[in-house]
Amino acid sequence: MALETSQIGVWEHHLNEQEVLWDLQMHKLYQTGRTNRKVSSSVWLNALHPDDVGRAIAEFDGAIAEKGFYNSQFRIILPSGEVRYLRSRAHFYEGPDGQPSFIGAEWDVTADVLLNRELTNQKAVAEARAIALEQSRARIEHAADHDYLTGLPNRRYFDRRLAELRADAAVKTLAVLHIDLDCFKQINDKWGHAAGDVTLQNAAVRISGAIAADDMVARVGGDEFVVVLVNIDTADELRTIAEDILWRLRRDIRFGHDMLQVGASIGAAWSAADGAGNLLAESDVALYQAKKLGRNRVEFFTPKLQSDLQAERQLADELRLALIRQEIVPFYQIQVDARSRRIVGLEALARWWHPEKGLLAPTAFLKVAEEYGLTAEVDAAILNRVLFDRATWALQGLTPPRIAVNISGSRLADPALIERLQALNIPRHAIAFELIETIFLDDPDDNVLANIDAIKKMGIEIEIDDFGSGHASLIGLVKLKPKRLKIDRQLVTAITVSDEQRRLVGSIVEIARALSVEVIAEGVETEDHARLLARAGCDGLQGYAIGYPSSVNEIAVLLTSVQRPDLHRASDNSQGNGGPTGFAGWRSAHS
CATH class of the missing domain: 3.30.450.20 (PAS domain)
Structure with missing residues (x-):
C-alpha cells in the first residue's frame, strides 16, 4: 500500500x-x-x-x-x-x-528534473546577468575615467593618478606637460567636426608614442592634453621630451584627400614629487605664456610667470569693474587739413581714470583687454561716451568735427553689431570707424564684409588705421572701399631723412587717390613732417606737432577758440608758431 x-x-x-x-x-x-x-x-x-x-x-x-x-x-x-x-x-x-x-x-522524477533544469537555467541566467552587470560596471567605470573619442584617461583619472604618483615612495620627481593644439578651431570650421575628431585621435597616438610606459597622457579638454612624466632628472630631459612631442604634432594629418596642418603650444612644470600639488596649474600658466608668445613653442613655468599672470588677471578684473563704473573715457587728438591746417576730425583714444593709479594710457590695459576678451566692451564704452561728448558740445553751440573711433575685429564680426549701432541713433557722417590693417586680408570674412557694408549705409565712415604696418593687400583694400586710410607712424617718422621713405609714402598716396581714398598721416611730430606730408599729397595730418590727446573739456575749449573766437579769444602767438588758426601743437594738460 x-x-x-x-x-x-x-x-x-x-x-x-x-x-x-x-x-x-x-x-x-x-x-x-x-x-x-x-x-x-x-x-x-x-x-x-x-x-x-x-x-x-x-x-x-x-x-x-x-x-x-x-x-x-x-x-x-x-x-x-x-x-x-x-x-x-x-x-x-x-x-x-x-x-x-x-x-x-x-x-x-520528471518534475524534479524539470525543476532542477529550471533552477540551473535560472542560475545560468543569474550568472550571465552578474557577468553582464560586472562588464557594464567596468564599462561605466572606464567611461567615467576615459575620453570616449581618443580612449585616453580624462581629467578625473589624471587627478587620481597624479595623487597616487605623489604618494609613491619610488617616485622622486614629477613633471607635467600641458598641451594645447594650435589651429584646431580652424580645422573644425573649415573641414568639419569629423576632421577635428581625426586630428584629436592622431594627436593622442602621437603624444602617447613620445612617452614611456610609466608616464601617462590624458585628454582634459576640447583640444587640450596633459602628460605626467615620472622621475625626470633634468630640465633638459623634460625639454627634449616636450620638443619631441611638438615635432610629432607638427606633422601633417591625412584626412581623405586633404592634409591637415596642426601645431601645439606646450607649458611645462617640474618639481619633486612631494611638492607636485600645483603642477597642473603651473603648467597651465606656462601654456598661457607659450600661446601669448606666438604659439608653436614650449615654455617652462617660473614664479615670475605666476606673479605676472596674477597681476594681469587682477588688472582684467579691475578693467571689468571700470567698464561698469564708466571709468573708460575717450581722449581726443585733433586731425587737420594738410594745407589749411583747419580741424577736420578727431580721433577718440581710450584712457582709464583708475581710482588709485590715475589716468592710464591704452598701453597699460588694451593688451589685457584683448587677451581677456574685453576689447569689444572697451570699444562700445568709448563709442557711447563719444556720442555723449558730441551731444554735449552741440548743446554748447559747437559744431563737432568727424570723430574716429576704433573698432576691434571681434566686435566687427559680431552678428548683433548692426542692431546695437542702430539703437544708438548715430548721426550720419558724425562717426568714423577705424579698423586696424590686419582685420582685412585677401579673403575677408563674409560676416565682417556684410557688417562693414551695413555700417556704411548708416552713414558711418570706414578708415584703415596703421596702413603699411602689416600685410594688407590691394585686393582687400578694393573689397573694403574705405573712406580714408591712415599711414602708419613708422613710415612717417623717417621721411625727413630718407628719400626712400618719402617715395614710399608718395606711392601710398597715389594708390589711395586711384581708389578715391583720402589719406591721413599719423605720427606728425615736427613742422618738417607736416610740410613734407602735405607736399606728398596727404589730405590730413595727425600727431604731436598738431595736437596732443586731450580731455573732453579741453577739446571744448579748443573748438570754442576756433569756432567762436568772440567767446574765447586766445592769442595765436601764445601758442607758438602753430599755423593759420593757432592751434597746431595744442597741448593737453594731461599730455
Whole structure:
C-alpha cells in the first residue's frame, strides 16, 4: 500500500532469463495498459529514449559485472509520445539456487528534473546577468575615467593618478606637460567636426608614442592634453621630451584627400614629487605664456610667470569693474587739413581714470583687454561716451568735427553689431570707424564684409588705421572701399631723412587717390613732417606737432577758440608758431 501511494514501481530481473517481474505500478509508470507479472525485457528496452539506450544498458551491465548496486536515470517515451524521466535503483543478489538477480524500484522524477533544469537555467541566467552587470560596471567605470573619442584617461583619472604618483615612495620627481593644439578651431570650421575628431585621435597616438610606459597622457579638454612624466632628472630631459612631442604634432594629418596642418603650444612644470600639488596649474600658466608668445613653442613655468599672470588677471578684473563704473573715457587728438591746417576730425583714444593709479594710457590695459576678451566692451564704452561728448558740445553751440573711433575685429564680426549701432541713433557722417590693417586680408570674412557694408549705409565712415604696418593687400583694400586710410607712424617718422621713405609714402598716396581714398598721416611730430606730408599729397595730418590727446573739456575749449573766437579769444602767438588758426601743437594738460 505504501509503495502504491508513493507511486514507486518494483521490478525483479533474473539475469539468466529474458523476462522481468513487474508490479502493477511499473505498468502504470510505463503506461503499458497491462497487469501481467512477467514482462519481456524488450518492453523496457523499447521504451527507452534512443539517446539514453546506450548509457542505460552500459550502466546496467556495469552493475552486473560488479555484482553491486545499480543506480541509473533515463528517459522513456510513453505510448502517447510523452517523454518522462525515471530513476531506477536495484541491488544484486543470488537466489537459493545461486541464480544472479537484481531487485529494484523505479519512480518518476520528471518534475524534479524539470525543476532542477529550471533552477540551473535560472542560475545560468543569474550568472550571465552578474557577468553582464560586472562588464557594464567596468564599462561605466572606464567611461567615467576615459575620453570616449581618443580612449585616453580624462581629467578625473589624471587627478587620481597624479595623487597616487605623489604618494609613491619610488617616485622622486614629477613633471607635467600641458598641451594645447594650435589651429584646431580652424580645422573644425573649415573641414568639419569629423576632421577635428581625426586630428584629436592622431594627436593622442602621437603624444602617447613620445612617452614611456610609466608616464601617462590624458585628454582634459576640447583640444587640450596633459602628460605626467615620472622621475625626470633634468630640465633638459623634460625639454627634449616636450620638443619631441611638438615635432610629432607638427606633422601633417591625412584626412581623405586633404592634409591637415596642426601645431601645439606646450607649458611645462617640474618639481619633486612631494611638492607636485600645483603642477597642473603651473603648467597651465606656462601654456598661457607659450600661446601669448606666438604659439608653436614650449615654455617652462617660473614664479615670475605666476606673479605676472596674477597681476594681469587682477588688472582684467579691475578693467571689468571700470567698464561698469564708466571709468573708460575717450581722449581726443585733433586731425587737420594738410594745407589749411583747419580741424577736420578727431580721433577718440581710450584712457582709464583708475581710482588709485590715475589716468592710464591704452598701453597699460588694451593688451589685457584683448587677451581677456574685453576689447569689444572697451570699444562700445568709448563709442557711447563719444556720442555723449558730441551731444554735449552741440548743446554748447559747437559744431563737432568727424570723430574716429576704433573698432576691434571681434566686435566687427559680431552678428548683433548692426542692431546695437542702430539703437544708438548715430548721426550720419558724425562717426568714423577705424579698423586696424590686419582685420582685412585677401579673403575677408563674409560676416565682417556684410557688417562693414551695413555700417556704411548708416552713414558711418570706414578708415584703415596703421596702413603699411602689416600685410594688407590691394585686393582687400578694393573689397573694403574705405573712406580714408591712415599711414602708419613708422613710415612717417623717417621721411625727413630718407628719400626712400618719402617715395614710399608718395606711392601710398597715389594708390589711395586711384581708389578715391583720402589719406591721413599719423605720427606728425615736427613742422618738417607736416610740410613734407602735405607736399606728398596727404589730405590730413595727425600727431604731436598738431595736437596732443586731450580731455573732453579741453577739446571744448579748443573748438570754442576756433569756432567762436568772440567767446574765447586766445592769442595765436601764445601758442607758438602753430599755423593759420593757432592751434597746431595744442597741448593737453594731461599730455
